[in-house]
Every structure is written in structure tokens, then in C-alpha cells.
Amino acid sequence: MQINISGHHIDLTPAIKTYVTSKLERLEKHHDRITSTNVILSVDKLRQKAEASIHVSGKDFFANCESEDLYAAIDLLADKLDRQLIKYKEKMRNHHR
Numbered sequence: 001m002q003i004n005i006s007g008h009h010i011d012l013t014p015a016i017k018t019y020v021t022s023k024l025e026r027l028e029k030h031h032d033r034i035t036s037t038n039v040i041l042s043v044d045k046l047r048q049k050a051e052a053s054i055h056v057s058g059k060d061f062f063a064n065c066e067s068e069d070l071y072a073a074i075d076l077l078a079d080k081l082d083r084q085l086i087k088y089k090e091k092m093r094n095h096h097r
Contacts, residue, residue, distance in 0.1 A: 001025070001034045008042035010070075016041070019071060023078040024052070030085040033057045039077075041070065050077040059088065 005012060005020055020039055028034060039052045050073040051064035061084045065076035 001028055001037060003037045003039065005039045005041065008040065010041055010043045012041065016070070020050075020074055023074055024081070026078070027054070027081055027085055030082065030089055031056055041074075043070075048073045050074050052077055052081060054081060054085075056085075056088075061085065061088070 001024075003021055003024055005017055020041075024037055024039070027037075033056050034054055035057065036055045037052060039050065042049045042051075046068060047066050048068065048070040049064065049066050050070070052062070054061040061081060063077055063080040063084065065073045065080060067073040067076060
């Protein structure tokens, strides 16, 4: 899985990049056909935003989260994407029965 991380009004430190990568790599447990992931981290006054789009063969997923803490926003983002992939996988499994 290829992960592209970009930032708006924020310095992307190696620690932030590593954290995002470690959080999003767990998504591969639920779906092994993730081809690319684009993550945008931004700061708007006191709001920290994290948004991501994931491309899976045949489908795209998008999620965005806001929090006062960037790491919390990244956690929420990973959880949202996790739920979307699980739901999609279950739908596909039920569809093929």
C-alpha cells in the first residue's frame, strides 16, 4: 500500500509521518487490495484536521476528522476508515453468497 502524506499550514515531522503510517497500515488487515492512500493534515487556528482518501480496487473511501489534538484526529480518521472497510468487506461477502 502506498501512503502519500501532505500538510497544509503544518510541518510534517518524521514522528507524525510514522504515526500516520502505523495507524493506516492496520487497515490492510481488513482489505488486502488497498492500492493507494492520500492523507492531508491541516491546522486551522485551534482545529487540527486529518482527511484521507483510500483507493481499493473498484471503490474509493473518504473520511475526515477534526480534533484539538492532531494525533487524536489521526486516531479518529483511522477508526472511521477501519469501519468503512469492514462494512464494505461484509457487504461484498454477503453479495457473493
